[in-house]
Amino acid sequence: MADRLKRLLSGLVPDLGPLRDSRDYRLLMASGVITMFGTFITVVAVPYQMKELTGSYVAVGLVSLAEFVPMVVCGLWGGAIADALDRRMVILLSELGLMVTSGLLMVNSLLPHPQTWVLYVVGALAMGIACLQRPSLEALIPQVVRHDQLGAAAVLASLRWNLGAIVAPALGGLLVTAFGTAVAYGVDTVSFVLSLALLWRIRAVPPAEDAAPASLSSLVEGVRYAAGRSDLIGTYLVDIAAMLFAMSTALFPFLADQLGAPQALGLLYSAGAVGSLVASLTGGWTARVHRQGLGVIIAAGLWGAAMALAAVIPNVWAIFFCLALAGAADMISGIFRSTMWNQTIPNELRGRLAGIELLSYASGPMLGNARAGLMAQLGGARFSLGAGGVLCVAAVAGLAAALPKFRRYDSRTDEHALAEKARRAAQLPA
Template identity: 35%
Template sequence: MTELKRRRLLADTTPLREPHYRRLWMAGIVTVIGAQLSVVAVPQQVYEITGSSAYVGLTGVFGLVPLVVFGLWGGALADVMDRRRLITITTVGLIVTSVLFWLQAAAGVDNVWLVLGLFSLQQAFFAVNQPTRAAIIPRLIPGDQLPAANSLNMTVVQFGAIAGPLLAGVLIPTVGLPSLYLIDSIALLATLWAVIALPKLPPTGHTTKAGIGAVVDGFRYLSTQKVLLASFVVDIIAMVFGMPRALFPQIAHETFGDPVSGGVALGLLFAAMSAGAVMGGVFSGWLPGVRYQGRAVVACIVAWGLAMVGFGVAVGFASPASGPALMWIALAFLAFGGAVDMISAAFRSTMLQQVAPDEMRGRLQGVFIVVVAGGPRIGDVLHGVAAYYAGTAVAAAGGGILVVIGTVLACLAFPIFLRYRVGRS
């Protein structure tokens, strides 16, 4: 393979030459691992307390409401406040929430409603933090480097989503679940260091209040951008119907033989999608060359749905007595799904950052985070209920089938999405 071809295949690291972006990116390597420890710890603690996937699915409700409310409001805040100040405040809030998680777990309170309440508080801070962070990137990086920057960001996030769950699978049986929350609290200090070092990022638009009117203006603008609207619709379809993570504690315990308190299989299930996503990110050098990004997104989401069908089928045939082969097949389907989801997300993020003007970017990033993070929360509820009535295998495979059907219908409703290419709408 020639050097030129290798560069086109491997991830483009040009954005890392910008010192502020590089500092945020490097801090993310540490903090996403800690964050993913909590991603495992919360559903695992709920399952340990209740023994029910339906209660684990209920985390979707407690996460969705603050995500919607504070995601939209936080996006509006990011258009009227200095973004460095806002992201600093919310990072401190995330640190405090993680400490509270650690205290309740270390004290052995075992109150599912306390865990869910703290989860809601954490998601409120997250919902303001993430659209602000995303709106900062185009202020630091030239437009032609945004696909590469988004790919680098997602690769780091997904790397943490591998290391975090695998580390959780080792730490839970050895040092206990409370330690996961404590590590998350400490890791967030790296992000705090990075955001404090950012330059001042004052608003550039004319909006002065982050009220309902500003949020409505964002939705009004979005309604005129059919390509962005379609990108949100197909992602909602993928995450609501095709994200089976609420099933992982039950699958790990009943199908793959983990103890109720969690173990290696649980960590592997949570890490598998991210392992695939990291591989997709490492070999993402070709992404900037794709012109028909809408078609690429649709192809990735259909592939995601089919991967979840395969995962559900593998789980249906597996059992603790069947040996590890079917577990590895199930994990391979999750990994493939993670790879195509990473590619889809990189294109959708780039579409938003390139189409939206800076004065609207915070509000649209708020909608984006509601869709990206809120969709899986609804999916948690639906998968938890479906598993209660039909079992985990049917819930996972059936969701994948609905993803494929829903994506086809979305393409019929938004044909412009298939025609979209870079520089045109």
């Protein structure tokens, strides 16, 4: 009995193989942990400073709006760059640019009269640089991690993100309230300096000799490739549908008031991250799943169902549990989607497809919160939360029926997964 329990627990614990076997992956992960803390601190500091300077809800909300266009444009262009240039160099230069933007925010904060326009302009610039960098980071993973360890790498990446999402905002709140925004921006700047020291040690990753130069035609080529594979389209559409219909964090302040527990607002916001962290810590089993498409469908359906259930429960802690369950399901969906992308997309297209992926998972929450606000205006917060969850389940079921290749995806038999596995095997030293 003890041996069986031990085997069960070992199957849940994340596989550390990618960290153990790949020096470059260790450097990437260490760099990511450091910069994630700094970035989340700045994410807290910018709206806080805008509130302090203006006292305007609209001014704070416009910070996110200013970042939307750079996200779209630079996300796609960053994908084309990732396939045309040395991905390590793109990451390094972007990291340097992000360090400069954090420094500019720090300098502005130290002025006798900090300027609000700097927060908008530098915030948009930082978002653009980050979106230029992200496709190269995503595309680099399959080049530094063994093909059979890509699932484990996805779990480790999610674990890193969730730890940062829970701890770093709390640290950022402490820094800005106790020491001011200049200190917070200074910490972020230092984090980029440390990260650059680690990233510099990663080996160069030059593009293929016949790599397509970054251009509009290369972007179109990437879109055509994605459109020609219904399994990839499924990963994008299911995630967008899940976020569009069931993402409802904009409702949490109203929900907390209706529960008669405004002090529980932070609890509602943290619930999803707590569930995601638990899913990451116990997500070792996901690396042994081969039907990732079906896994995405089930996880996205559970996300919607948990949100719908939260809408009809009167107890704060029960709602917290539902939101945590939703967060766990969303994280599992993300792990499966990331594994499918890294298992099947050819290296010469990986950057451009990473740009498309960025738009799919970044635009959904923005659209979802807009949908939540509009529906709440019509029928209230609980109506919006519950109806959104039900619509999510229905949309995911409809997409599953409409995309059988996505639903039936199996990494053991899929032609793209097998071709990529064979290509990687051929590159190994004899």
